[in-house]
Amino acid sequence: MYEKITPPTIGAKITFKNGEPVVPENPIIPFIRGDGTGIDIWPATEKVLDAAIAKAYKGKRKISWFRVYAGDEACDLYGTYQYLPQDTLTAIKEYGIAIKGPLTTPVGGGIRSLNVALRQIFDLYTCVRPCRYYAGTPSPHKTPEKLDVIVYRENTEDIYLGIEWKQGSEIGDRLIKFLNEELIPATPEHGKKQIPLDAGIGIKPISKTGSQRLVRRAIKHALLLPKNKQQVTLVHKGNIMKYTEGAFRDWGYELATSEFRQECVTERESWILGNKEKNPNISLEENAHEIDPGFDSLTPEKKAQIVKEVETVLNTIWDSHGNGKWKEKIMVNDRIADSIFQQIQTRPDEYSILATMNLNGDYLSDAAAAIVGGLGMGPGANIGDSCAIFEATHGTAPKHAGLDRINPGSVILSGVMMLEYMGWQEAADLIKKGLGDAIVNGQVTYDLARLMEPPVQPLKCSEFADAIIKHFG
Ligand SMILES: NC(=O)C1=CN([C@@H]2O[C@H](COP(=O)(O)OP(=O)(O)OC[C@H]3O[C@@H](n4cnc5c(N)ncnc54)[C@H](OP(=O)(O)O)[C@@H]3O)[C@@H](O)[C@H]2O)C=CC1
Ligand SMILES: O=C(O)CCC(=O)C(=O)O
Ligand SMILES: [Mg+2]
Numbered sequence: 001m002y003e004k005i006t007p008p009t010i011g012a013k014i015t016f017k018n019g020e021p022v023v024p025e026n027p028i029i030p031f032i033r034g035d036g037t038g039i040d041i042w043p044a045t046e047k048v049l050d051a052a053i054a055k056a057y058k059g060k061r062k063i064s065w066f067r068v069y070a071g072d073e074a075c076d077l078y079g080t081y082q083y084l085p086q087d088t089l090t091a092i093k094e095y096g097i098a099i100k101g102p103l104t105t106p107v108g109g110g111i112r113s114l115n116v117a118l119r120q121i122f123d124l125y126t127c128v129r130p131c132r133y134y135a136g137t138p139s140p141h142k143t144p145e146k147l148d149v150i151v152y153r154e155n156t157e158d159i160y161l162g163i164e165w166k167q168g169s170e171i172g173d174r175l176i177k178f179l180n181e182e183l184i185p186a187t188p189e190h191g192k193k194q195i196p197l198d199a200g201i202g203i204k205p206i207s208k209t210g211s212q213r214l215v216r217r218a219i220k221h222a223l224l225l226p227k228n229k230q231q232v233t234l235v236h237k238g239n240i241m242k243y244t245e246g247a248f249r250d251w252g253y254e255l256a257t258s259e260f261r262q263e264c265v266t267e268r269e270s271w272i273l274g275n276k277e278k279n280p281n282i283s284l285e286e287n288a289h290e291i292d293p294g295f296d297s298l299t300p301e302k303k304a305q306i307v308k309e310v311e312t313v314l315n316t317i318w319d320s321h322g323n324g325k326w327k328e329k330i331m332v333n334d335r336i337a338d339s340i341f342q343q344i345q346t347r348p349d350e351y352s353i354l355a356t357m358n359l360n361g362d363y364l365s366d367a368a369a370a371i372v373g374g375l376g377m378g379p380g381a382n383i384g385d386s387c388a389i390f391e392a393t394h395g396t397a398p399k400h401a402g403l404d405r406i407n408p409g410s411v412i413l414s415g416v417m418m419l420e421y422m423g424w425q426e427a428a429d430l431i432k433k434g435l436g437d438a439i440v441n442g443q444v445t446y447d448l449a450r451l452m453e454p455p456v457q458p459l460k461c462s463e464f465a466d467a468i469i470k471h472f473g
């Protein structure tokens with residue numbers, strides 16, 4: 001079945017039932033070491049995960065690691081250009097849960113991203129990237145502890161679908177001609193716009209299905225959070241990209257107010273309900289005026305539309321959500337993407353789950369990780385309905401590769417997410433404690449050491465793993 005790899009002889013498969021993993025006591029889990037700093041990070045990660053599982057379950061539970069290959073080391077084993085061998089895909093499909101280090105993607109030309117390919121091949125449509133602060137972690141921000149968000153990033157579409165044509169290519173030029181001469185003139189709202197003839201072209205598909213399945217998972221996650229964190233913010237640039245990013249917002253609200261009607265309230269609904277609670281005799285017009293600051297300058301049609309919105313909200317959810325009951329529901333709001341980048345810095349404690357499309361989530365997860373300690377502290381998970389692959393937010397950081405100095409924290413914390421996903425909470429908790437205590441004691445790698453005051457001597461990557469294990473307690 002496999003060309004060049006052999007699964008462990010001991011261990012059993014993880015299966016999936018209704019989208020959730022069913023985990024045996026001794027699961028076989030494929031891992032990809034990764035390019036660049038993967039060579040340093042993976043051994044540290046494996047050591048910490050194994051030690052935590054051994055301590056938590058005293059031999060009753062154990063992972064049988066199954067080494068599979070992707071990226072540069074796959075080419076070494078399987079031959080030139082064999083970046084993602086069939087063996088690796090077969091193993092991940094068969095065993096259901098995998099964990100990986102970072103993989104290189106060249107800029108401009110060359111292969112398309114192996115990381116993105118894995119997400120698309122296994123339909124891992126949800127990328128979950130929590131950004132929370134560990135006490136004692138140095139940060140350029142004054143109050144990093146106020147940020148505790150989870151980026152829920154759509155993981156399979158948007159421009160990451162990779163449908164693009166190079167400037168000057170035959171099909172690219174044909175497409176531009178077709179758009180300029182036929183489709184744009186046939187669309188009155190585009191007026192006389194034209195695409196420059198020397199443009200490269202990329203396609204940005206955002207589907208209703210893709211958007212709603214992502215928002216569904218985000219809301220389900222919010223339901224499990226403490227009351228004060230039960231909020232989902234739809235992040236988009238819908239003012240500019242109305243039918244892709246704007247549609248993502250609209251489909252998100254549509255899903256929240258249909259599938260989760262009893263559990264959710266939208267921000268606008270909360271204003272309407274709140275206005276009536278403050279003044280039970282408020283008219284529909286006055287209420288509409290309150291929720292829309294520019295109401296007076298709107299056209300009569302637009303005013304009527306907002307009044308109708310107020311009436312519909314009060315008619316449909318006053319009984320279930322009024323009289324303050326909405327405060328117990330999941331708040332669903334939306335923010336424009338550029339604004340959310342400043343909001344997570346200036347008002348971090350106002351946000352919880354940030355549901356995004358693919359590109360916005362990619363940017364936002366690096367930015368949020370920077371606030372709570374940098375990319376060395378940014379874990380992640382790619383989750384589908386019958387497979388999950390855990391990986392850090394960061395890339396291969398090539399200049400640090402092979403020097404035993406990079407911070408393995410983000411892949412270790414991705415391992416923590418994997419253990420939690422498997423239901424192995426006790427082992428996950430040990431690692432979180434060990435990592436937190438190591439940081440509080442100033443036992444950190446170079447990235448955190450350089451920000452600490454007073455400065456501390458940095459630990460090596462491997463030493464940081466040992467320090468985490470020592471602090472299991
Ligand atoms: N999922 C994946 O596998 C991903 C792969 N990539 C790929 O990785 C390659 C390199 O990308 P690049 O843009 O350099 O981004 P990287 O995320 O690899 O690194 C950028 C910088 O972030 C810091 N950093 C990254 N990882 C860590 C860590 N574990 N601990 C501490 N600091 C860290 C380092 O900063 P400093 O030097 O200042 O300390 C590093 O130089 C590209 O080919 C890219 O496509 C990128 C993102 C995700
Ligand atoms: O695949 C890559 O090379 C980059 C992907 C990335 O930046 C991410 O998923 O965060
Ligand atoms: Mg990224």
